[in-house]
Amino acid sequence: MYRIVEAQSVGLNIKQFVVEAPRIARKQEPGQFVILRLHERGERIPLTIKSSDPAAGTVTIVVQAIGKTTSLLNCLEAGDSILDIVGPLGRPSEIQNYGTAVILAGSVGTAMALPTANALKQAGNHVIFIEGARSAPMVVFEDEVRQASSEACIMTDDGTYGEMGLVTKKLNEFLAAGRPIDFVLAVGPVPMMRAVAGITVPLGIKTMVSLNAIMVDGTGMCGGCRVLLGDKSKFACVDGPEFDASLVNFDVLMQRNAMYRDKECQSLKHFKEHEQEELAQLRAELAEKEAERARLSAEAGERDKHYV
Amino acid sequence: MSKSDLQTRPQITIPLQNAVPLRDRMKIPRTVMPARDPQQRSRNFEEVNLGLPQNEALTEAMRCIECAKPGCVVQCPVGVKIKEVVSLIRTGDYLAAAAKMREDNALPAITGRVCPQENQCEGGCVLGKKGAPVAIGNLERFIADYERESGQLGLPAIAPPTGKSVAIVGSGPAGLSAAGDLVQKGHRVRVFEALHELGGVLIYGIPEFRLPKSIVKEEVDNLRRMGVQFETNVVVGKSVTIDELLQSEHFDAVFVATGAGLPQFLRIPGEHFNGVYSANEFLTRINLMRAYQASEYDQPVYDCRDRDVIVVGGGNTAMDAVRTARRLGAHSATLVYRRSQAEMPARIEEVHHALEEGIEFRMLTNPIEFIGDEKGWLTGARCVRMELGEPDADGRRRPVPIAGSEYVLPASVAIIGVGTTANPLIQSTTPDLKTTPRNYIVADPESMRTSKPGVFAGGDIVTGGATVILAMGAGRKAAVSIHEFLRTGSW
Numbered sequence: 001m002y003r004i005v006e007a008q009s010v011g012l013n014i015k016q017f018v019v020e021a022p023r024i025a026r027k028q029e030p031g032q033f034v035i036l037r038l039h040e041r042g043e044r045i046p047l048t049i050k051s052s053d054p055a056a057g058t059v060t061i062v063v064q065a066i067g068k069t070t071s072l073l074n075c076l077e078a079g080d081s082i083l084d085i086v087g088p089l090g091r092p093s094e095i096q097n098y099g100t101a102v103i104l105a106g107s108v109g110t111a112m113a114l115p116t117a118n119a120l121k122q123a124g125n126h127v128i129f130i131e132g133a134r135s136a137p138m139v140v141f142e143d144e145v146r147q148a149s150s151e152a153c154i155m156t157d158d159g160t161y162g163e164m165g166l167v168t169k170k171l172n173e174f175l176a177a178g179r180p181i182d183f184v185l186a187v188g189p190v191p192m193m194r195a196v197a198g199i200t201v202p203l204g205i206k207t208m209v210s211l212n213a214i215m216v217d218g219t220g221m222c223g224g225c226r227v228l229l230g231d232k233s234k235f236a237c238v239d240g241p242e243f244d245a246s247l248v249n250f251d252v253l254m255q256r257n258a259m260y261r262d263k264e265c266q267s268l269k270h271f272k273e274h275e276q277e278e279l280a281q282l283r284a285e286l287a288e289k290e291a292e293r294a295r296l297s298a299e300a301g302e303r304d305k306h307y308v
Numbered sequence: 309m310s311k312s313d314l315q316t317r318p319q320i321t322i323p324l325q326n327a328v329p330l331r332d333r334m335k336i337p338r339t340v341m342p343a344r345d346p347q348q349r350s351r352n353f354e355e356v357n358l359g360l361p362q363n364e365a366l367t368e369a370m371r372c373i374e375c376a377k378p379g380c381v382v383q384c385p386v387g388v389k390i391k392e393v394v395s396l397i398r399t400g401d402y403l404a405a406a407a408k409m410r411e412d413n414a415l416p417a418i419t420g421r422v423c424p425q426e427n428q429c430e431g432g433c434v435l436g437k438k439g440a441p442v443a444i445g446n447l448e449r450f451i452a453d454y455e456r457e458s459g460q461l462g463l464p465a466i467a468p469p470t471g472k473s474v475a476i477v478g479s480g481p482a483g484l485s486a487a488g489d490l491v492q493k494g495h496r497v498r499v500f501e502a503l504h505e506l507g508g509v510l511i512y513g514i515p516e517f518r519l520p521k522s523i524v525k526e527e528v529d530n531l532r533r534m535g536v537q538f539e540t541n542v543v544v545g546k547s548v549t550i551d552e553l554l555q556s557e558h559f560d561a562v563f564v565a566t567g568a569g570l571p572q573f574l575r576i577p578g579e580h581f582n583g584v585y586s587a588n589e590f591l592t593r594i595n596l597m598r599a600y601q602a603s604e605y606d607q608p609v610y611d612c613r614d615r616d617v618i619v620v621g622g623g624n625t626a627m628d629a630v631r632t633a634r635r636l637g638a639h640s641a642t643l644v645y646r647r648s649q650a651e652m653p654a655r656i657e658e659v660h661h662a663l664e665e666g667i668e669f670r671m672l673t674n675p676i677e678f679i680g681d682e683k684g685w686l687t688g689a690r691c692v693r694m695e696l697g698e699p700d701a702d703g704r705r706r707p708v709p710i711a712g713s714e715y716v717l718p719a720s721v722a723i724i725g726v727g728t729t730a731n732p733l734i735q736s737t738t739p740d741l742k743t744t745p746r747n748y749i750v751a752d753p754e755s756m757r758t759s760k761p762g763v764f765a766g767g768d769i770v771t772g773g774a775t776v777i778l779a780m781g782a783g784r785k786a787a788v789s790i791h792e793f794l795r796t797g798s799w
Contacts, residue, residue: 023542023547023548024547027546027547027548037504041598041604041605041606042605042606042607043597043605043606043607043608044504044597044607068606069606083504084504084540084541085541086502086503086504086541086542086543086547087543087546087547088546088547089543089546216589216592216593216597216607217502217503217512217592218543219502219543219546219731219733220569220570220731220732220733221512221569221570221571221588221592221731222571222586222588222589222592223570223571223573223586223588223589224585224586224589226573226579226580228580233573233575233579233580235570238570238732238733249580251684252580252684255580255582255683255684256580256582256684258582258684259582259610260608263602263608264608267606267608296532
């Protein structure tokens with residue numbers, strides 16, 4: 001079990017957790033993710049790592065409540081635990097000095113993009129960070145975005161914060177102004193990533209996208225997260241999550257991500273109706289497991305005296 | 309149970325002689341494993357085989373003619389002393405029989421259920437030449453279950469601590485059997501598992517109806533009682549590397565037993581339609597994540613009720629997938645295999661059970677394209693009929709397509725169970741670990757040593773996809789070799 005040491009709401013339905021996970025904290029690199037499970041009947045879902053603190057043994061994850069599991073997770077507070085977290089998974093972002101790098105992130109995608117932006121800036125890139133959100137309450141981590149970049153722009157669809165418009169509008173403005181762009185990373189909803197790729201790929205700009213395919217184990221064992229790159233099949237969990245946007249078949253990605261939509265909606269509806277019960281049940285289960293773990297480790301401690 | 313424990317047992321008074329004269333033993337018909345009714349069981353996930361009753365087990369043991377050179381032992385990948393085990397059963401001392409079994413096989417309740425006995429012990433039984441071989445697998449399961457249910461499982465004695473420690477990567481059959489052997493020698497043993505549950509393929513791969521998860525849990529708990537430590541949610545190669553295990557975590561040796569890796573697809577058009585699964589994914593969703601109990605568990609799987617499901621492949625994994633689809637309420641559950649039934653690598657009992665459960669076999673058939681609707685959902689598979697040509701490298705006749713025989717098989721779900729390739733996570737982060745051109749880890753077949761000092765490997769990550777018992781055999785061999793290395797320190 002992995003204890004939550006800090007939980008903080010950072011935007012509308014978006015929460016940031018600092019979780020004790022020393023192994024992950026030691027190894028995490030920009031672009032990687034974790035898979036977690038909340039309880040014995042829970043599903044495994046991939047989530048973004050925003051940062052990690054190897055000395056403290058903690059990782060920071062950011063969660064937008066979209067389905068049942070993310071909604072339940074976002075009910076948790078500091079002092080609660082997460083049953084299972086495994087990682088860091090996926091290949092790290094490729095960090096180089098490209099020259100000028102533009103990062104486009106949609107709302108919660110900002111969390112995933114931040115460590116990469118930081119690393120690119122440190123590698124000597126001029127980093128332009130364009131964060132987009134539907135509306136002001138979904139704009140997250142503005143200060144960190146500004147710190148991780150050389151130039152930062154905040155866009156909202158409804159103009160309630162920053163500039164009104166999509167991230168692609170800002171991207172087009174940079175291009176129209178003749179700004180040289182050597183590298184682009186887009187992290188966000190599939191239509192946004194596709195739109196970015198539609199602009200930059202024809203211009204020959206190296207463009208990477210971080211794909212949020214449905215996963216189970218996250219180690220390459222099941223193949224559920226396969227994405228189509230040209231005519232080749234790749235696994236987002238071990239070959240990705242970042243891929244060259246010029247090869248990605250976004251239609252297939254959208255279609256596969258919709259595979260369980262009906263069930264996800266039913267499950268979320270049921271959860272909304274029973275939110276407090278589900279949360280109480282989860283906490284009871286975690287407490288039981290905590291006790292069981294304490295008993296086992298006491299037993300093992302007894303035995304392990306031999307090994308000292 | 310160790311030999312010293314056996315010696316403290318009360319002396320057995322019944323002579324170890326078979327009361328039935330030799331010529332009459334061969335007249336006893338092979339007992340039949342009782343099984344749940346096919347109609348009933350093909351709608352639930354309860355275990356199909358019910359286990360031999362005690363009197364039937366005794367009768368079955370009487371059938372053994374005690375060959376001077378028992379073929380069963382020769383054919384067993386871990387050399388279980390089957391002849392002695394069977395004669396202990398005949399005397400009625402089932403606990404002693406189980407203890408004898410455990411000398412060579414740490415997980416008899418599991419292998420009794422999942423070994424392909426017809427190619428191994430029972431394939432070597434001389435009775436099989438003229439009639440039916442002794443039902444060794446059923447006897448093995450009987451004594452293991454008897455022992456477990458009796459609650460008199462004598463855990464083996466543990467040697468005094470050696471101060472040495474071993475990291476085992478993977479909690480499947482290879483990892484578990486190595487862990488059991490090494491902890492007995494007094495070494496500190498820690499098993500790392502990537503998933504949240506222990507047991508590897510025994511948990512995520514083999515379905516409940518063939519191997520109840522409670523049995524795997526029991527075996528894992530026994531190892532825990534013996535002092536084996538387990539750590540779940542660790543992907544070695546990602547969460548920690550082999551070098552870090554040896555250096556910063558101070559393990560004296562590492563045994564890599566990560567099992568079969570990435571699922572193979574058919575590389576035909578349309579494999580991205582919704583409804584096309586690898587057998588690994590389909591079975592993981594069902595077995596590990598319990599998606600068949602959709603009202604209680606959150607991980608979904610495609611609703612197979614009243615749908616046509618096809619499964620491609622002819623091995624045990626394909627068989628597990630197609631029988632699982634049937635249990636999920638599929639309208640039709642069809643196995644599509646490019647060779648004929650005779651070449652199918654699946655256990656004979658699974659084939660028999662599948663047919664009883666109404667699985668349709670479409671042999672000599674190969675999908676060449678998946679077809680879907682405009683929204684990306686699978687609607688069928690374009691297949692071609694095959695015929696058997698000349699034998700290929702492994703001696704099986706090669707299937708060749710019959711020109712102009714293409715047709716469409718309607719399906720909402722297609723599950724691909726045609727094997728796996730090596731998972732590269734460890735190899736890619738351990739530069740001095742030698743691999744084969746297909747990226748399996750190179751290990752000496754006897755010592756299980758890899759090219760990297762202190763690192764051993766065994767099971768499917770060395771051999772490619774094989775069986776539970778072969779992986780266990782590899783685990784045991786590795787344990788002997790690791791113990792030797794820890795004792796002498798010489799590589």
